[in-house]
Amino acid sequence: MRLKLVPDQTSIDFFRHYRLTFGTSIVAMVLSVVAFAIMGLNFGIDFRGGTSIRTEATQPVDIGAYRDAMTPLNFGDVAITEVFDPAFGADRNVAMIRIQAQEGTESVTPAQLDTVLSALQQVDPTLSFAAVESVGPKVSGELVQSAIIAVTLALAAVLFYIWLRFEWQFSVGAVAALVHDVVLTIGLFAVLQIRFDLAIIAAILTIVGYSLNDTVVVFDRVRENLIKYKKRPLKEVLNISINETLSRTVMTSVTTLLALISLFVLGGDVIRGFVFAMIWGVIVGTYSSIFVGAAMMLRLGVKRDWSKNAADKAGAQFGVKEG
Template identity: 50%
Template structure:
């Protein structure tokens, strides 16, 4: 049988000059980070009910719902960014059609006045939807107050921060401080660019996206550690080779593994994005973006940063000062 594996189509000893183009990559990364910060400062994020508070109602329309019509009605009612998601019924349910989850943003702070405002908004939404799509049944209703949503937002930010600190400690312990700082700076790069693309696209930012960001951190870190481990190995192996050349050789040594891992991960994520429904689409999009940006940062950010941080051949990397 003919071997058609991807490895056969990749060079056995690739020698792509990644380090030579590091300045171009650095300019692109800096511009992307600046653009992400500007977008976040001006447009912000399209926070979901998890972070803003509000009410989510689950509707049974009795037939396949017209999602575009429901979104149009919500926009006409003054909620253009409201959450509208289709939900497939569980196996064995008598209804073959999808249900719909509709999010109504929090109208005002908690209290009697806030509760009344939220109730009036819900009445207006249900009456407006009924006038356009016909009668429906409210199967479930959930409310998230402003205090709870604020705590979720704070804990989500804390989770990302703690993850980055633990990464710094782990890499510092396993390698040297230059490796730890380089890995964390690359992860900051990935997180900021992910927030920037969500600010640009205005895809709903909810708890599932926080989970995706933490997964991106883990994926990018894994790729970076593979490259760093080969760099440390080659620093011991090629004691007289200049550091830029060692970095380039190490990146090329792991290139086949990086490409194959990224492609197989993307295949699964594309299937999730296409077939997973609207409820998982934001998560899948974040992960697809994370695979691209994580692969890019492990090659063009994490490794070249070792040059900027003046990496030396210490106890863990061969015992001699690296030549630049």
């Protein structure tokens, strides 16, 4: 028996209270900006600077034991990951330890490094430091700037792509949905003070791609139905299109969430922030495709006729023809 999360035929009126849902989204975005301005983000080592230590040992790496040994030292944000690289050799168990920049200094001092080494050698006497590197404020500032540029260029590329493939109203709706997702994600991280590092930037860019994919599927069906139902009101055409793609949207979102929730529970602390951002992104991205992107199209109106005769007419004919 085939699993069905959504019936084949649905007739949900997604825009019955679209002014309320659209207004709620705007309010949520404003609150996210306020939270970011007041509380700021809990930047990780990638953005605040700090020290990266590569350890080697003859015994297998025990991340939990390493973290327990480091906790009493009160160094703040400490990230520990095991490194698997054939170049290191099978007998060289390698881990990367990243410690945030300490107050008053750009990196961990030699005395503090000795303290870290002593603490870790209580866990594994064979452990040694193979390399120590520091990331200063200048490099961290460049990473912040690069992250902002990356997200901005991604949104600009989406705007251009949708504009070429559809119409400008579709493009505005898609970008509005993506900006909504990015702003709410940043606002959530500001409120919860979850560590914000380069992995979260990767998650945000992934969210942009996921949300865009869902939005394009809906918009493609909208364009088909605008040609098919030329005399139906735009609101009705949008509802038909979203209902026709609802089963696909729900199935994709649910299966993606199942994988992400498994990673969140079993994946460990290293990827938990990334996975949390992805879980939130899937939820808010699915919501924004309908209640932000499509709602924006409803407010702007769209061209209803893509025939050659209509294209030959002088001037582009926008707005909604009902009859």
